[in-house]
Amino acid sequence: MAEEEGKSFYETANELISIDHVSLSYDKSSGQSPAISDLNLNIYQGEFVCVMGPSGCGKSTLLNILAGFISPTEGTVRLNQKEIKGIDSQRGVVFQHPPLYEWYSVRKNIAFGPMVKKVSKKKIEEDVKIYLDQVGLTEFADKKVYELSGGMRQRAAIASALINNPDILLMDEPFGALDALTREQMQALIRKIWWNSGKTIFFITHDVDEALLLGTRILVMSRRPGKVIADFPAQFTRDFIEENSDDARYTEKFHQKRKYVLQLINEQ
Template identity: 50%
Template structure:
């Protein structure tokens, strides 16, 4: 399989990052000497056994955690705190239950004192993009899990972040909704050319979405291997089953599973 090549423009750079925290009985090394450059427009999916530090790595990029040693940079500046330029979508949608969907999506721009007319235009644009324009007056509890996750995605997209971080965003959804959400995020990525960093336990989900798959070792978390893939482009233009049953897909899937299973 030929690697997909793009013009290199590094958005986030992680250099020799380790994170140690105090456990109940001893110190725990969650991440150890992680080095990673994330280029503009990449769709990165991270796989690995439970407890390998996937979410810790995402939290460092988001600015929720600081590495114990090493550094994480965005646009050559240290990441010291959360900011609008890194939008986060969690597994459980983080919507304000007392606000309707329109006001949830509008919350960020309003907090940044954007003009009312611009906020209205942007909210309508992103609600249409996630196919929720008919539900703008609904409260979160009136929507299905998939719809709430789409609303969470719109709330991130409206801020036009440099990078979208997604921590198992489809893990709690049923199989059909999950497939539909994968297609939606793939379509949005193709339209916006945003940079996406997504954590998943599902190898097929990673191969269906990513331009680069990162496989991590068990704790202490390190990068075991990286794979540049093109399946997301193939799936976008053809029947997904014809791609997933191809020899190239099957071979890569097996290699990734072998690496993960070897960690147990």
């Protein structure tokens, strides 16, 4: 059933990232098992990929490889057919604790990337205005980061990543430290940004409901060494947007998918 649901998308979508026989061992000499082992998968343009699995299964390791922070011990990762070697603006990263400059204003934090790239001042001003509006921070543009709430900091971090127009947005449990209400607001925000921009998003979470309510595709990883043990499409986030309702989360289909994912993780 899952393959049939996703078939039409994968027949027409363009491959963005290819992960071929990727393994990573942090210390081969110690004899410890690899963090991830022989991963093979493709990520397609426009997907919202949510990644789940037990603690220590290699989710963040995989994200760090995609970001270019670390290189795999074996295998290759390609973005648009070009091997990833180091960091660049093609991949935006948002962490649970945003690495913002506390003494800078929101506006200056968002502008920082384009400033480093020597984009024209006029272009930066125009783009900053656009992204402040997208994340709902226009009236807080001149506030210092230390004056912001946790949710506002994440909004600023998302804008700081998006202004560089990356091919993919990599998000490592970005809402994990937020309270329940703020978390729901941030989920609605990132869903809207994904829908309106067509960006590809790779999103790590420990929350099954969050994964199902955001992702168009769910990956479940095994315990170390991490491997993908389930890979299936999900429709709930599109239902959420197209019907302008959260009723999808109360359906029998949603509860069956939730039960399936939890069972996979708990059996590890």
